[in-house]
Amino acid sequence: MQTVIDGTIEGLRLLFTGNQELWSIIFLSARVSGLALLISAVISIPLGSLLGLVYFRGKGIVQALVYTGMGLPPVVAGLAVYLLLSRKGILGPLNWPWVPELFTVEAMILAQVIIASPVVIGYTMAAVADVSQDLRVQLQSLGATRVQVTLAVLREARLGVIVALVGGFGSIISEVGAVTLVGGNIAGSTRVLTGAILLETREGNFDRAIGLGLVLLLLAFVINVGATRLQGKGR
Amino acid sequence: MDILFELDEVKKAYAGRVVLNVNNLQLRRGEILGIVGPSGAGKSTLLRLLNFLEYPDQGTLRYRGQVVTPRLPLDLRREVTTVFQRPALLNASVEENVTYGLGLRGKRDSRADVSAAIQRMGLEELRHAAARTLSGGEAQRVALARAMVIHPQVLLLDEPTANLDPYNVSLIEGAVREINQREGATVILVTHNVFQARRLAKRVALLLNGQIIELAPTRDFFEAPCDERTRAFVNGEMIY
Numbered sequence: 001m002q003t004v005i006d007g008t009i010e011g012l013r014l015l016f017t018g019n020q021e022l023w024s025i026i027f028l029s030a031r032v033s034g035l036a037l038l039i040s041a042v043i044s045i046p047l048g049s050l051l052g053l054v055y056f057r058g059k060g061i062v063q064a065l066v067y068t069g070m071g072l073p074p075v076v077a078g079l080a081v082y083l084l085l086s087r088k089g090i091l092g093p094l095n096w097p098w099v100p101e102l103f104t105v106e107a108m109i110l111a112q113v114i115i116a117s118p119v120v121i122g123y124t125m126a127a128v129a130d131v132s133q134d135l136r137v138q139l140q141s142l143g144a145t146r147v148q149v150t151l152a153v154l155r156e157a158r159l160g161v162i163v164a165l166v167g168g169f170g171s172i173i174s175e176v177g178a179v180t181l182v183g184g185n186i187a188g189s190t191r192v193l194t195g196a197i198l199l200e201t202r203e204g205n206f207d208r209a210i211g212l213g214l215v216l217l218l219l220a221f222v223i224n225v226g227a228t229r230l231q232g233k234g235r
Numbered sequence: 236m237d238i239l240f241e242l243d244e245v246k247k248a249y250a251g252r253v254v255l256n257v258n259n260l261q262l263r264r265g266e267i268l269g270i271v272g273p274s275g276a277g278k279s280t281l282l283r284l285l286n287f288l289e290y291p292d293q294g295t296l297r298y299r300g301q302v303v304t305p306r307l308p309l310d311l312r313r314e315v316t317t318v319f320q321r322p323a324l325l326n327a328s329v330e331e332n333v334t335y336g337l338g339l340r341g342k343r344d345s346r347a348d349v350s351a352a353i354q355r356m357g358l359e360e361l362r363h364a365a366a367r368t369l370s371g372g373e374a375q376r377v378a379l380a381r382a383m384v385i386h387p388q389v390l391l392l393d394e395p396t397a398n399l400d401p402y403n404v405s406l407i408e409g410a411v412r413e414i415n416q417r418e419g420a421t422v423i424l425v426t427h428n429v430f431q432a433r434r435l436a437k438r439v440a441l442l443l444n445g446q447i448i449e450l451a452p453t454r455d456f457f458e459a460p461c462d463e464r465t466r467a468f469v470n471g472e473m474i475y
Contacts, residue, residue, distance in 0.1 A: 132323060134319065134321060134323040135323040135324075135325070137288060137323070138317075138319060138322075138323040138378075139335075140288060141286050141288060141315075141316050141317040141319075141391075142316055142335060142336040142339065142381065142382075142385065143309070143312060143313035143336060143339050143340065143385070144339050145309065145339075148339055152325065152335075155325075156325065156326055
């Protein structure tokens with residue numbers, strides 16, 4: 001119990017005394033997961049909308065794949081990216097300038113995009129499909145083009161889309177398997193909050209691990225409060 | 236006589252069942268045409284075809300002389316709109332709902348039209364209210380105001396006053412008359428309510444099992460119908 005209390009006090013001290021290493025880890029975590037979410041949103045919101053709005057042959061299978069992806073273990077996504085980018089992998093040997101190297105921030109972002117995308121697609125799809133078919137027909141009747149109907153439906157489904165983004169962010173900010181595998185957890189370079197917690201715990205530095213854990217919780221809390229406020233405005 | 240819509244041997248089927256089979260029908264510019272018939276007669280399907288929401292499986296539908304296909308130009312499509320039985324409103328304020336169609340046309344600044352429509356439908360006090368808080372009658376008035384502001388050439392009404400109280404019915408019927416008389420809009424009114432068809436329409440058609448049984452000036456339709464089925468329907472006898 002004393003360990004927990006000491007750890008919490010030390011964690012708070014680290015947080016509020018401007019420990020540079022801690023803050024660089026926080027900023028890197030926010031940057032990696034923030035950019036991964038942004039890229040994922042650009043890809044996944046249109047895809048989720050399409051799946052929610054359009055019927056096509058094989059849609060059920062695509063939906064099942066998306067739902068499977070929502071439960072994708074991060075470490076498996078990390079393994080896939082590792083095999084993709086490794087020197088002995090699929091893209092690694094090609095030396096294409098736009099293919100990120102392993103143990104870089106870009107590789108971590110790619111892994112997190114793969115983890116977040118099915119979550120954003122799945123929740124967006126459900127939110128869009130939930131908008132009444134009558135409303136879509138009504139908008140068409142008022143002269144809306146297909147794109148205008150889609151935009152209006154997305155606006156109607158905005159609460160669900162916010163939930164999709166929050167869910168996507170939650171799935172990547174808290175994951176450790178993929179970022180550690182493809183980022184290498186290198187101090188000052190690719191170490192993010194979850195990787196740092198893992199390391200500090202292994203080394204018995206529970207105070208730092210608890211401090212980092214508190215930061216992670218605080219970050220998630222701030223994001224969720226923001227999302228809840230947005231949801232309130234959307235009602 | 237200026238013909239807006241012309242249906243020639245038009246058939247529409249769902250899952251192999253023919254729900255609309257119209258040999259020939261011409262809808263005139265500026266008229267109010269009432270379409271009556273029992274449930275499942277094909278009335279709503281006809282309106283969906285006239286609003287270009289669906290297309291005939293067979294036959295030809297023409298609007299202003301142009302054959303209606305999915306490639307019908309957007310400006311022609313936007314001349315026609317429908318007010319449905321169940322008003323589907325955006326999760327936004329009354330004013331935003333009324334403005335929606337104008338926004339689609341890049342005319343969001345037509346404030347005078349919006350205010351006039353809101354006032355005409357008795358919605359001034361609800362202007363900033365959330366649409367989800369409205370009663371059925373209020374929501375239907377918003378739906379009609381939303382249609383009014385875009386000044387449609389053709390206004391299609393699908394049971395617009397079903398389940399509404401007399402105050403809302405009277406308000407909506409008055410507005411429909413006004414849209415027809417002042418703006419010259421053609422109105423196609425689908426209704427179960429033969430009394431409403433008699434009050435509003437200049438011509439009335441009976442649709443039964445997807446077919447037009449009789450189409451006549453309102454007075455003739457109600458007082459001297461040619462077809463026995465029309466007489467039975469007008470007299471409130473069941474026909475299925």
